[in-house]
Amino acid sequence: MAAQGRHGGKKSNKMTALVVDDNTVNRMIHHRLLDNLGIENVAVVNGKEAVDIHCSGKTFDLILMDMDMPVMNGIEATRQLREMGIRSMIAGVSTRSMEREIREFIEAGLDDYQEKPLTMSKLISIIHKING
Amino acid sequence: MESSHLRQQIAAMRQSFFDEEILDGQFCQLERLENRGNPNFVEEVLTMYFRDSTTLLQTVEQEIETDTIDLAKVDMMLHKFKGSSASIGANKVRNNITKTRQLLEEGNLEGAKLAFRELRMEHDNLRAKLEPYFQQQLRQVGPVETATRPKGSDHA
Numbered sequence: 001m002a003a004q005g006r007h008g009g010k011k012s013n014k015m016t017a018l019v020v021d022d023n024t025v026n027r028m029i030h031h032r033l034l035d036n037l038g039i040e041n042v043a044v045v046n047g048k049e050a051v052d053i054h055c056s057g058k059t060f061d062l063i064l065m066d067m068d069m070p071v072m073n074g075i076e077a078t079r080q081l082r083e084m085g086i087r088s089m090i091a092g093v094s095t096r097s098m099e100r101e102i103r104e105f106i107e108a109g110l111d112d113y114q115e116k117p118l119t120m121s122k123l124i125s126i127i128h129k130i131n132g
Numbered sequence: 133m134e135s136s137h138l139r140q141q142i143a144a145m146r147q148s149f150f151d152e153e154i155l156d157g158q159f160c161q162l163e164r165l166e167n168r169g170n171p172n173f174v175e176e177v178l179t180m181y182f183r184d185s186t187t188l189l190q191t192v193e194q195e196i197e198t199d200t201i202d203l204a205k206v207d208m209m210l211h212k213f214k215g216s217s218a219s220i221g222a223n224k225v226r227n228n229i230t231k232t233r234q235l236l237e238e239g240n241l242e243g244a245k246l247a248f249r250e251l252r253m254e255h256d257n258l259r260a261k262l263e264p265y266f267q268q269q270l271r272q273v274g275p276v277e278t279a280t281r282p283k284g285s286d287h288a
Contacts, residue, residue: 025181025216032165032173068211095215117158117219 015127016059019043020050020077021066021093026116030064030093033123046070047077054081060088061130064118067094067105075108082109091126093118138272145265154258159221175266181220182259188213189252196245207233224254 017039019030027043034041039062044050046069063081067074078090091112092105106113112129114122149155159174166173188209195206210233217226228251235244 023212023216024184025177025219028177028180029162029165029219032170036165036167068208095211095218116215117161117221119158119161120164 015039015061015130017041017062017064018050018053018060018088019064020045020047020069020074021064022046022069023066026066026118030118033118033120034064036120037123037127039127047072047074047080050077051080051084054084054086059086062126063088063090064126065090065092065110067092067096067101075105078105078108078110089126089130135272138268142265142268142272145261145268149261149265153223154254154261155221156223157221158218162220175269177220178262178266181216181222184216185213185255189255192248193252196241196248201241203236207236210236222255222258225251225258228254 015038017034019027019034019041021027021030021043022045027045031041031043042053042058042060044053047065048071050063050065051072065074065078069077072080074092074094078092081088081090089111090109091114092102092110093114093116094102094105095116096102096105097115102113112126114126149159162174162177192206192209195201195209210229214226214229214233217229228247232244232247232251235241235247
């Protein structure tokens, strides 16, 4: 069994990430951002797929979780992942700006929250929290 | 000479997008994500954006013209559209989405329909401006032609 990293990811040289977003444009951009930082990454289109991929045994150092998605939203997905014992860094990324909505998302188990659009500097600040 | 003129033309087109506030700094973020391994990234993202946005705008238009508008559905679609528009730096489109949503929330249906028409115009304007921009960029890169000697003429 692979040793667990600080946030539950596989202990290896290369960081891994999961992009969870139903929007194609955002998935492309987040994928490219992670790629350019040398982070191996996979994308899924809703919270249920994020949960399923973890049920299949995969883990990631970082999960970029959108909030509003069909089938299962980011709040529910985050809650379920934490209940499963997933300790990866989960960063919520959304265009929501109302405090009440963001608080509900954070309380579901986020380690960080960034307002979209995600930029390189925002992503680097998330990664620093993993390494910090 | 022609290459230099084309470069200037492309630069001027690009600058106009920011001067007219059609695009904002997020577009520059996208450009920075292009590299040798992915030289057409911006164009690919924008192609995907317009593919999705065209369908979405048609759906929203059909919905707001009905007698019984599903406001929650329309709001969610516009919320998503706002997200992807912000991600590519489509400043005016994003602002028009916000305005449309605001009017719908206030119950001002006629105002929202008008705002939606403006949104469609801004969206179509954005596409109309970006398409020639990327075509010019393609002209700048162009097919690489190498001079080759005709067969049977290998002499100094």
